Amino acid sequence: MSATSAEHASEGIAVAAERRWAIIVVFIIGLLVLMMIVMALHWAAMPPSRVETVDVKTVHIKGEFVESNLGTVLEPDGKVTVRLIAQQYSFVPQCIVVPEGMPVTFRGTATDAIHGFVVGRTNANTMLVPGFVSTFTMTFPKAGEQLMPCHEYCGTGHEAMWAHVQVLPRDDFLAKARSGERMSCVPR
């Protein structure tokens, strides 16, 4: 083989390799774009999951968020639910009791403006929007007292709007909880 034909051969190999890579790269880009299109259409076509509405005008007088139903309840099936409402400028109840190490489902709404809350440095964090029920479930890993400030600007009293959360050791919580009864740590 002469020098030139060897050069031609190696150039041919290089070109073939580059073409192969170009095809792979174009295929990967095409796949990613296709994923984006499918996801975008999927989300645009589906309503946000679990949208629950509640009538702001009657939220205080009937249904799930009447005052006597707010607070923490140990459901007959052993699940723990916390119901609360936010209004300018407080949460009801002002002090919330939850157990350590058990899943707790929060259900909340607002009566006037958009509020929100975060419990200490945990992932318990949501917005409360008038007319809608916000819900999430989480487990508090450690017993102790946490602050729960409103984190959506809701008016002049916003920075004074917060509640307490008492995370009780599981046994203490279960000893206190009577099935079906609403609990809170608001001093009476």
Ligand code: CUA
């Ligand atoms: Cu309520 Cu800020």
